[in-house]
Amino acid sequence: MSAATQYYLATILVYIAVNAIAAWGLDLQFGVTGVLNFAFVLFQAAGAYVAAMLSLGPSSADGGFQRYLIGVHLPFPLPILGAMLFGGVLSGLIGLITLRRLRSDYQAMVMLVVSVVATVVVESVISLANGSAGLSLIPNPADGLNGLTRQAQTWVFVAICAVCTLIVGILMYALLYSPYGRVLRGTRENEAAIEAMGRNATAARMQVFVLGGALGALSGALLAEFIGAWAPSDWLYPETFVFFTAVIVGGRGSVLGVAVGSALVCVGVQQAVQYLPIGSDPTVLASLEWIITGLLTMLFLWARPQGLLPERRRRFTETATQPAEGSPGAGGGTG
Amino acid sequence: MAELISAVGFGVVTAAILAISAVGFTLQFSVTNVFNLAYGSVMTISGFVAYWLNSSGLDIWLAMAVAALAGGVLSVAINEVIYEPFIRHGVNLFGMVIITISVGLICDHALQAIVGPSFFSYNAPAGKALHFADLVLTRQELAIIAIALVVTSLVQVALQFTRLGRAMRGVSVNPSLARACGVPTRQVIALAWFLSGVLAGIGGVALFLDISTFTATTGSEFLIVIIAAAVLGGIGSPRGAVLGALVVGIVTEVGAAYWNAELKDVLAFSVLILVLLVRPQGLFAQLAIERAVAR
Numbered sequence: 001m002s003a004a005t006q007y008y009l010a011t012i013l014v015y016i017a018v019n020a021i022a023a024w025g026l027d028l029q030f031g032v033t034g035v036l037n038f039a040f041v042l043f044q045a046a047g048a049y050v051a052a053m054l055s056l057g058p059s060s061a062d063g064g065f066q067r068y069l070i071g072v073h074l075p076f077p078l079p080i081l082g083a084m085l086f087g088g089v090l091s092g093l094i095g096l097i098t099l100r101r102l103r104s105d106y107q108a109m110v111m112l113v114v115s116v117v118a119t120v121v122v123e124s125v126i127s128l129a130n131g132s133a134g135l136s137l138i139p140n141p142a143d144g145l146n147g148l149t150r151q152a153q154t155w156v157f158v159a160i161c162a163v164c165t166l167i168v169g170i171l172m173y174a175l176l177y178s179p180y181g182r183v184l185r186g187t188r189e190n191e192a193a194i195e196a197m198g199r200n201a202t203a204a205r206m207q208v209f210v211l212g213g214a215l216g217a218l219s220g221a222l223l224a225e226f227i228g229a230w231a232p233s234d235w236l237y238p239e240t241f242v243f244f245t246a247v248i249v250g251g252r253g254s255v256l257g258v259a260v261g262s263a264l265v266c267v268g269v270q271q272a273v274q275y276l277p278i279g280s281d282p283t284v285l286a287s288l289e290w291i292i293t294g295l296l297t298m299l300f301l302w303a304r305p306q307g308l309l310p311e312r313r314r315r316f317t318e319t320a321t322q323p324a325e326g327s328p329g330a331g332g333g334t335g
Numbered sequence: 336m337a338e339l340i341s342a343v344g345f346g347v348v349t350a351a352i353l354a355i356s357a358v359g360f361t362l363q364f365s366v367t368n369v370f371n372l373a374y375g376s377v378m379t380i381s382g383f384v385a386y387w388l389n390s391s392g393l394d395i396w397l398a399m400a401v402a403a404l405a406g407g408v409l410s411v412a413i414n415e416v417i418y419e420p421f422i423r424h425g426v427n428l429f430g431m432v433i434i435t436i437s438v439g440l441i442c443d444h445a446l447q448a449i450v451g452p453s454f455f456s457y458n459a460p461a462g463k464a465l466h467f468a469d470l471v472l473t474r475q476e477l478a479i480i481a482i483a484l485v486v487t488s489l490v491q492v493a494l495q496f497t498r499l500g501r502a503m504r505g506v507s508v509n510p511s512l513a514r515a516c517g518v519p520t521r522q523v524i525a526l527a528w529f530l531s532g533v534l535a536g537i538g539g540v541a542l543f544l545d546i547s548t549f550t551a552t553t554g555s556e557f558l559i560v561i562i563a564a565a566v567l568g569g570i571g572s573p574r575g576a577v578l579g580a581l582v583v584g585i586v587t588e589v590g591a592a593y594w595n596a597e598l599k600d601v602l603a604f605s606v607l608i609l610v611l612l613v614r615p616q617g618l619f620a621q622l623a624i625e626r627a628v629a630r
Contacts, residue, residue, distance in 0.1 A: 036429055097608060101615045105370060106570070108432060109562050110611065116559045117604045124597035237559075241436055248433070283452045287444035294437035294444075301430055302421065 003151060010154045012271070014226050016263045017161035018219045021168050023246040023262035024255070025215030030244065031252035031311075032176065033208045034188030036108040038240055039094070039115035040216055045122075045235035046090050047083035047217025048224035049129045052138040054079035055225070062137060066130040076141035080221045087217020088210045095209040100202060115237040123232045134231020138224050161222055165259075168215060172255045184208060185253065238290070242266055245297045251307025260308060269293060340469040342592035343585055348476045350584025351483035352541045356557070357564040357576035358487050359534025362494075363410075365507045365571035366527035368428065369418060372435040375558030376442035377413070377532055378539030379551060381406035383446065385540045386455055395459035395544065396478070403536035410532025411525055413438060439555055447551035454548040479541045486537060487577050490530070494573060503527060507571070560587075560600060563607045569617030578618060582606060 001009075022044055029035040049068075057073035059066065074082070094114060098107050123132045142148075142156040175181055186194040187201045194201045224230040242265060250261020269292050273285050300307065360374050385402035389395050421434050462474025472480075494500035502523045505513035514520045542557055543549045564583045568575025583603040590602035610618065 034429075036432065097612065102611060103615070105428065105432075106566060106611065106615070106617075108429070109370065109566055109570075110608065113559055113563055113566075113604050113607060117601050120598065120601055124595065238436075238440060241433075241440065244433060244436075284448045287448040290440045290444040291448075294441040297437045298417070298421075298434060301426055301434060302424060305426075305430070 006151055007154060010158050011226075012267060013158050014161050014222070015267045017158075017165040018223045018226070019243075019246065019262040019266035020165050020259040021222070022216055022219035023243050023250070023258045023266070024168055024172050025212040025219070026240075026243045027247045027252065027255075027258045028172075028175075028184075028208045028215070029212040031247045031254075031258065032181070032188065033184045033205060035099070035205050035209060036104065036111070037209065037212065038108055038111040038237070039118070040212070040243055041235045041237065041239040042115050042118045043087045043091055043213040043216035044220035044223070045118070045230070045232075046213075047087045047220030048230040048234075049122075049135065049220075050086040050217070051079040051083040051221030052135045052224050052230055053129070054082045055139050055141075056135070056137070066133070066135055067127050068129050068135060069127070073139075079141075079225075080218065083217045083221035084214040087220075088214035090217075091210045091213025092206070095206050099205050099209060112237060115240065119232050119236060129230075132232050134229060134234070135224075136229040138228050138230065140225050140228065157226060161226075164218065164222065168218070169255060169259065176253070176255065241297075242293055245293050247307075248297055248300050248305075249307060251309045251311055253311035254307060254309050257307050257309030257311070265293060265296065269296070337469040338592055339589070341471060342589045344470045344472055345591075346585035346588035347581075348472070348479060348545060348584075349588055350581045351480045352538055352545055353561060353564045353580035353584050354483050354487050354577045355534055355541060356538030356561045357568070357580050358490055358573045359531040359538060360558075360561055361565045361568070361571055361576040362490060362503075362534070362573055363527050363531030364565075365573075366503050367414075367524055368507075369422075370428075370432050370435060371418075371531070372432065372558065373413060373439035373442060374531070374535055374561070375555035376439045376446075377406050377410050377535040377554070378542065378557070379549075379554030380409060380442060380446060380539075381532075381536035382539035382543040382549060382554065383450065383455075383551075384536075385543070386457060389457050389459065395457055395540070399537060399540040402540050403533045406534075406536025406539065407529040407532035410528045410535065414525070414528040439558075443552050443555055450551055452550065454550055455543075456548045457544060459544060475544060479545065482537065482541065486534065487573070490534075490573050499523070499526070560603065563604055566617055567607050567610055572617070575618050 022040075025043070026037065026040050029037045029040070050070075053068050053070040054072055054074045056068070056071060058071040059068050061071075094111075098110050098114070102110060122129055125131070129135055140153070140157055141160065142153040145153055145156060148156065176184075183194060183199045183204055186197070186199070187204045191201045194204070220230075243262070246262035246265040247258055248261070249265050250259065251257030269289055273289050273292070276288070278284065278288070356374075356378065360371065363369070363371060363374075381402040384405040385395065385398040388398040388401055393401075417438055418431065418434065421431065426434065459475065461476075462478075464471050464473050465477065494503060502513065502518045503526075505516070505518055506520050506523050506527075510520055513523075538561075539554055543553065546553070560583060564579035565576045566579070567582060568577070568579030583606070586606055587599040587603045591599040594602070
């Protein structure tokens with residue numbers, strides 16, 4: 001394989017891994033628990049920035065051509081862990097404001113507003129993260145490895161992404177098929193019933209908000225380290241919608257489904273557009289990607305709302321589903 | 336003092352544009368309970384209809400009238416062809432939010448593929464500047480304020496005092512009861528979409544006139560500010576939307592004059608979040624409970 005093919009393949013693999021992690025984070029919130037987080041991409045961005053700030057070293061480096069906060073050089077994997085921590089804390093703070101008091105349609109709108117505010121702030125306050133120019137020269141943890149060729153280093157980074165994806169995927173399975181996973185799905189399906197069982201639906205929402213934020217940050221950290229640059233144009237608020245499409249296409253609440261969905265939507269659509277016989281005008285190609293993403297979402301919500309690989313419905317034995325004598329109304333759900 | 340007065344003047348112009356658009360957004364929401372995030376695209380497309388008419392020589396105010404009609408037709412068409420079928424298909428409130436985002440993205444990017452990423456502007460002179468003590472407004476800005484006053488008052492009066500307004504409020508509170516009482520729900524809903532589109536059209540052209548250069552995504556970018564104004568006033572309340580528009584418009588422009596022009600929207604959004612912390616239903620919302628999609 002030529003170096004260019006190898007690099008292309010590695011890039012595709014990294015993008016599949018990173019988008020799977022992000023889509024799982026959103027799936028925890030939207031797919032499993034039913035929280036509409038229209039600011040999701042903000043947490044990916046937060047992770048990317050923090051990972052950059054924790055690995056770039058002081059901002060006076062490289063002639064001080066970019067300005068940013070913190071500016072230390074920590075060894076791998078500390079920048080990534082720091083990014084996840086920050087993503088979780090930021091989610092917690094935003095969740096405290098939006099999830100506790102607001103009704104859920106207001107929540108969705110306020111999250112949209114929060115996402116835009118964050119972009120405006122980062123763009124205008126240059127000292128935070130170098131404004132609209134963004135950060136560049138973000139070090140890749142595999143770059144410093146001695147005795148390895150450039151190509152081998154790329155594959156080391158692919159391996160790091162693969163390991164992260166595997167760990168997150170296994171954790172997703174463990175979480176969703178535990179009693180806690182049932183509380184989360186119950187919060188989505190019937191909040192009143194969950195509350196009646198003595199579980200706290202608001203707390204469940206908060207917890208997935210924080211977990212999803214940390215996963216979003218992990219994906220952002222890996223992505224920024226791979227690309228080596230991160231700027232506000234990478235995380236405009238419509239980007240969140242791509243992850244929503246990935247979750248809907250793959251199958252809400254289904255771990256494997258969401259991974260497949262994110263590979264198809266976040267990576268597949270972009271690659272497919274390149275091979276269409278419509279010329280190479282970058283504006284038209286980018287527009288076409290968005291149009292296809294929008295059409296895919298509508299198509300799936302119409303024809304296959306459960307997604308490609310639907311969440312498995314648990315079946316219970318007859319004794320558990322039969323209403324007990326003299327308890328009317330058991331089992332009836334509200335739309 | 337002079338600076339404050341001129342900032343407030345700019346704020347009132349912004350508020351006027353916001354009020355027209357936010358009333359359209361909130362009116363349609365109050366009747367159908369669909370958060371229409373494609374509203375910004377309806378504004379943009381109407382704005383471009385006015386641009387095409389204007390560049391072929393039509394006066395901008397006539398172009399605005401045609402664009403308003405185009406916005407109304409587009410809005411009804413989107414509802415009839417896409418939203419209605421999805422609602423009847425059983426898609427819930429949140430599914431509908433996602434559908435409206437899809438429609439908005441498709442519209443914006445289809446338009447962008449046609450017109451390209453460049454900036455456009457109308458061929459319309461701002462008119463003579465008029466001085467009121469320290470306040471300086473152009474004729475164009477005064478016209479926008481006048482249009483906003485007329486349009487928002489008409490909507491308010493129509494909702495309060497006409498049979499149609501009563502029917503709309505009825506459908507908003509309980510669609511099936513309204514239907515049982517003989518209200519032609521489908522027509523009322525279609526009319527709400529039409530009115531909302533008309534307001535989007537007027538708001539879109541006014542916005543493009545005011546900011547002077549626009550692209551295929553300007554309307555959708557402004558939609559966030561419209562949502563802030565509508566949610567601030569209490570979503571579903573046209574009166575609240577006007578108040579929200581005034582607060583957001585004046586806060587942003589005074590903030591731009593005294594603090595930081597780039598961060599002016601942040602100030603408005605912070606006001607929104609603060610108000611929601613104290614009053615989660617917004618300033619004027621009558622109903623704090625969520626309702627299902629009206630069908």
